[in-house]
Amino acid sequence: MCFALHGVSVRHNSSTKADTPALSDLHLSISAGEQIALIGPSGAGKTTLLHTLACAHAPVTGRFTSFGLEPWRLSSQQRHALRSRVFLAPQTPPLPARQRVVTAVLAGRLPQWSLWQAMRSLIKPFDTQAAYDALARFNLQDKLYARVDRLSGGERQRCGMARLLISQAEAFLVDEPLSALDPTLAIQTLKTLQLEAKTRNAVLICSLHQVELARAHFPRIIGLRDGRIVFDASRENLSDAMIEALYRNVSAQSSPDANTTLEDSLFSSITDTRCF
Amino acid sequence: MSFASINTVTTDPAWRKRVTYFVIAIALLWPMLIATEFKPWDLIDAQSLRATVRFLAAFFPPAHSLEFLQLVAHATWETIAMATAGMSLALIAAIPFTLLVTEQISISRIGTGRMHLAATVIRQSVRWLLVLLRSVPELVWALLFVRIVGLGPTAGVFAIALTYCGMLGKVYAEILESTDAHATKTLLENGSSRLSALLYGTLPDAASELVSYTVYRWECAIRGSVVMGFVGAGGLGQRMDESMKMLAGGEVSTMLLVFVLLVGCADGVSKLFRKHLG
Numbered sequence: 434m435c436f437a438l439h440g441v442s443v444r445h446n447s448s449t450k451a452d453t454p455a456l457s458d459l460h461l462s463i464s465a466g467e468q469i470a471l472i473g474p475s476g477a478g479k480t481t482l483l484h485t486l487a488c489a490h491a492p493v494t495g496r497f498t499s500f501g502l503e504p505w506r507l508s509s510q511q512r513h514a515l516r517s518r519v520f521l522a523p524q525t526p527p528l529p530a531r532q533r534v535v536t537a538v539l540a541g542r543l544p545q546w547s548l549w550q551a552m553r554s555l556i557k558p559f560d561t562q563a564a565y566d567a568l569a570r571f572n573l574q575d576k577l578y579a580r581v582d583r584l585s586g587g588e589r590q591r592c593g594m595a596r597l598l599i600s601q602a603e604a605f606l607v608d609e610p611l612s613a614l615d616p617t618l619a620i621q622t623l624k625t626l627q628l629e630a631k632t633r634n635a636v637l638i639c640s641l642h643q644v645e646l647a648r649a650h651f652p653r654i655i656g657l658r659d660g661r662i663v664f665d666a667s668r669e670n671l672s673d674a675m676i677e678a679l680y681r682n683v684s685a686q687s688s689p690d691a692n693t694t695l696e697d698s699l700f701s702s703i704t705d706t707r708c709f
Numbered sequence: 710m711s712f713a714s715i716n717t718v719t720t721d722p723a724w725r726k727r728v729t730y731f732v733i734a735i736a737l738l739w740p741m742l743i744a745t746e747f748k749p750w751d752l753i754d755a756q757s758l759r760a761t762v763r764f765l766a767a768f769f770p771p772a773h774s775l776e777f778l779q780l781v782a783h784a785t786w787e788t789i790a791m792a793t794a795g796m797s798l799a800l801i802a803a804i805p806f807t808l809l810v811t812e813q814i815s816i817s818r819i820g821t822g823r824m825h826l827a828a829t830v831i832r833q834s835v836r837w838l839l840v841l842l843r844s845v846p847e848l849v850w851a852l853l854f855v856r857i858v859g860l861g862p863t864a865g866v867f868a869i870a871l872t873y874c875g876m877l878g879k880v881y882a883e884i885l886e887s888t889d890a891h892a893t894k895t896l897l898e899n900g901s902s903r904l905s906a907l908l909y910g911t912l913p914d915a916a917s918e919l920v921s922y923t924v925y926r927w928e929c930a931i932r933g934s935v936v937m938g939f940v941g942a943g944g945l946g947q948r949m950d951e952s953m954k955m956l957a958g959g960e961v962s963t964m965l966l967v968f969v970l971l972v973g974c975a976d977g978v979s980k981l982f983r984k985h986l987g
Contacts, residue, residue, distance in 0.1 A: 446822030489898040491820040509817055509825070517900025527895035531986075532913040540909040544900035551905040600899065 434501065435604055435636045436463040436486050441495030443478075443485050443660075454493065455481040456660045463636055465603070468627060470647035471640040473657035474680055479640040480524065482657065483606040486638070487521035488512055500603070517544030520602035524609045526593035530582040534573070534592055537581055538564040541599035567595040570625050586613040591622060598629055604636040605629075611643060619643070623650055644676055767958025771966060778963075780948065785967050788944035791862045792930035795869025800923070802870070803877035809835045810882040813890050813911060814903040835878075843875025851937040865942035869930050880922055888915045917986035921979045928975035932968070 443456040456478045463469065471479045484490040485497065488504045497503065499519070504512045520541070528537045535558045542560070543551060553559070561577070568574045571591040576584060584592060590613045597605055607626065611619040623639070623646065630637035641647045647654055654671055656663040656679040663679050664671070751757060810832055812818070817825040824832075847868045854864035885907070893910030897903070938946015945964055952960035 484898075487898055489820055505820075513816055513900060515900075516898060519899070521895065521898050523891070523895055525891065527892040527910070529889075529892045529910060529913040531916070532909070536909065536913075540896060540901075541899075543896060543902070543905045543909060546905065548902060548904050551902075551908055555908060602899075 434462060434498070435465045435467070436461070437496075437498045438462070438485075438492075439496040441485065441492045441497050443481055443490050443492050445481070454660060456485065456492075459495070459662055461655070461662065461665065463638070465636060466631070466634040467653060468630060468637045468651055469639070469653045469655060470651035471638060471655050471657060472642070472644055472647050472676075472679070473663070474682065477657040478660040479657055480608055481660075483521060483608050483638065483640060486604075487519045487606050488516050489521060518602055519604045519606060520597050520600045522593055522597055522605070522607045522610065524612065526589040528581045528589060528592060530580075532581050534568070534576050534579050534581060534584070535561060535564050537592060538567055538595045538599055541596035542601070545601055563599055564595070567598040568592070570598060571595055571622065587615070587618060590614065591618075594622060594626065597626070602635065603633070605638070607637070607639045609640050609642060611641065611646070619646065620650075644680075764958070767956065768962035768965075770959060771963040772957065772959035773963065777960065781945070781963060781967060784943075784945045784948045784964075785971070787862055788931060788934050788938075788946070789971070791865045791934045791942070791944050792869065792927060795866045795934070796873060796923075796927050796930050798866065798870035799873035799877055799926075802874040803881060806835055806839060806874070806878035807881040807885065808904065808907070810839070810878065811885045811907070813886055813888075813893055814897070814907050816897060816903060819894075819897060839875045839878045841875070842871050843873075843879065845872070847872040847933050848936055848940065851940055851942050855941050860941040860943070862943040865934050865937045865944065868937055868942070869933060872933075873926055873930060877923070877926060881919060884915050884918050884922065885911050917983050920982045920986060924975055924979040924982065928972055931971055931975070935968070 438459045438461040441456065441459045441461075442454045444452070444454045459482070471482065473479055481490060485492060486499065488499065491505050497505065499515060502511075502515060504515050507515065536555065539554060539558055539560065546554070550559075558564070565574055565577055568577060571594060573588060573591055573595065576588065576592070581589065581592070590610065594607075594610060597607070605626065610626065611622060614622060626637060626639070627650065629635075639647075639651070648668060648671065652668055653666070654668060655665045656675065658679055664675050666675070808814070812824070812832065815824050815828060817823070817828055850868035850871050851864050854867045858864050858867070888911050890911075892914075893906045896906035896910045901909070934942070934944050935946035935949060938944045938948070939950045941947065945967065949961060949964050952964070
């Protein structure tokens with residue numbers, strides 16, 4: 434078992450007790466080597482779930498285990514060691530603008546490097562071959578010594594994925610890896626990620642907005658809405674009606690209530706303005 | 710009624726606040742001007758103008774005898790050495806303080822948003838140490854060290870090192886914290902150690918600002934060493950003090966020209982570094 438969640442709820446650090454939690458009462462178990470697509474409307478809690486799995490968010494209730502350990506019962510040091518077994522790739526590529534691509538990619542090795550090695554690699558990057566190979570799998574090998582701010586949005590995103598290939602993680606949590614890519618590149622990138630996960634027998638969880646891609650390429654699909662799991666189904670058991678229900682939005686429910694609430698909120702915002 | 714409501718809808722809600730702050734700022738500033746007896750028109754009455762002209766006239770021509778120039782060159786070298794040595798010491802001490810103060814590389818904050826109590830206590834105490842170091846003016850440190858190590862540049866070096874360590878530590882930490890935290894945060898969340906995350910996440914984008922602030926502080930250290938020269942810490946300042954006392958305006962103006970050149974050089978160096986790191 435790679436990840437397991439039993440009744441896990443998560444709140445954002447800034448939220449108060451009165452707010453609805455970002456994730457509530459999740460039950461989930463994920464085994465090694467599984468490939469999962471995470472879908473759902475914006476603000477459903479996909480990113481929060483990925484962060485929770487990466488030990489970047491502490492649950493307020495419930496039991497969360499990662500590789501058989503309960504991270505939030507471990508010491509800070511042990512928990513941090515656990516973080517290096519999971520690779521979290523955020524939606525916006527976390528690459529400093531003034532860094533060279535080679536350094537940005539090799540940063541995936543930082544958890545394994547000592548501080549001394551990290552400093553040496555800043556002066557003369559070592560294992561440039563590994564960085565080159567990783568970039569080559571996304572067709573970016575000629576950008577090895579370019580600066581990050583010279584890359585296009587899509588190139589940056591793939592550069593972030595090259596860092597994933599360099600890392601030695603056993604689970605990949607990837608937040609919308611395809612948002613800046615054209616359809617052809619999106620499929621190529623997805624296939625590279627899936628191949629890498631398969632050869633390592635690593636878990637791959639991708640949050641996606643492209644429902645068709647998710648259905649075409651992932652054997653297991655989790656639908657998330659308002660911080661709750663709506664469905665957790667294999668590709669074969671997933672119907673169009675389930676997808677439609679997942680994305681049906683408030684205004685499309687077309688009840689007169691929806692309209693009045695909209696007007697109410699508009700009105701209250703105007704009275705707020707008058708208070709100033 | 711409806712007219713009033715339309716009016717309130719279109720008026721900028723921030724406008725009243727802006728006017729209020731402006732009025733408050735003026736109200737606070739006025740007593741300060743009175744307390745400092747700020748009367749700029751005193752500068753241009755006949756007597757002041759005469760005194761100014763007399764003082765400035767003595768500056769021409771700048772002294773340029775070979776003997777004096779050699780003396781100035783030696784004193785300049787001493788000043789540069791004092792400023793550079795003081796800055797280097799300050800830098801060596803400030804870097805570890807910066808790393809301790811920077812909240813960006815807190816691992817205990819990940820996931821909970823709260824830092825460990827011990828970490829908070831250490832951060833706050835280092836912050837206060839830095840406040841202490843820089844709140845005592847370098848002139849006071851210099852007076853203290855002149856009593857300990859005697860007259861000469863050593864006192865100046867120590868004084869610069871202590872004050873500037875406080876300033877560098879504070880500003881470095883602020884530069885690092887104002888840099889986009891996303892890259893460093895992600896590296897930490899993926900299991901990097903604190904310092905590696907800082908080196909690979911924050912430093913690339915903060916480097917040019919850190920360097921330009923350091924060079925600017927070096928420039929300030931050169932000016933500061935002059936003031937300390939007046940209390941016997943050697944260098945150009947001490948020479949200038951002597952020339953002032955002898956009312957030798959020409960010598961003072963030569964030394965002022967040297968300062969202009971030094972500051973100009975510092976500016977050039979800063980620009981060069983920024984160009985390469987930017």
